Amino acid sequence: MSEQTISIGLTQEADYCFSVSFGEGVPNLLADEPPPLGTGRGPEPVQLLAAAVGNCLSSSLLFALRKYKQAPEPLACEVEAEVGRNVEGRLRVLGMRAVIRLGVPAASLQHLDRALAQFEAFCTVTQSVSQGFPVTVEVRDAQDLQLK
Numbered sequence: 001m002s003e004q005t006i007s008i009g010l011t012q013e014a015d016y017c018f019s020v021s022f023g024e025g026v027p028n029l030l031a032d033e034p035p036p037l038g039t040g041r042g043p044e045p046v047q048l049l050a051a052a053v054g055n056c057l058s059s060s061l062l063f064a065l066r067k068y069k070q071a072p073e074p075l076a077c078e079v080e081a082e083v084g085r086n087v088e089g090r091l092r093v094l095g096m097r098a099v100i101r102l103g104v105p106a107a108s109l110q111h112l113d114r115a116l117a118q119f120e121a122f123c124t125v126t127q128s129v130s131q132g133f134p135v136t137v138e139v140r141d142a143q144d145l146q147l148k
Helices: 045-067 112-122 124-129
Strands: 009-014 017-021 029-031 076-085 091-101 135-140
Touching: 045 076, 045 091, 045 112, 045 124, 045 135, 091 124, 112 124, 124 135
Parallel strands: 091 135
Antiparallel strands: 009 017, 017 029, 076 091
């Protein structure tokens, strides 16, 4: 049973360029395929997917830390998507790697171990897409210490 239905709309602007409508109060976004198919006027679908994974993971970690009244800001996240051919020779996302960077040293955060142990499980997007391909997640603090 669904708790919520998310609906967006896409309208073709030209060739492979689409205006993506998210609803009232949210600006439209142009999405486009890179050359030679499109003109690259906006992010391509794989970039949008990677952005969704990174945004969801970052938000989930922020929420987990704020539950303990911690302030890890500003967070940053980089996501790499590996695109390659499957056994049928079709392009697919084969995996993703996300690196989240905290804006403060780990030593300044209480209950960090608890937040790190649970935040991924609450990331709706990552948990969904990881059923189709592996997503690895790394967390580093402001001093570049790897925490996860």
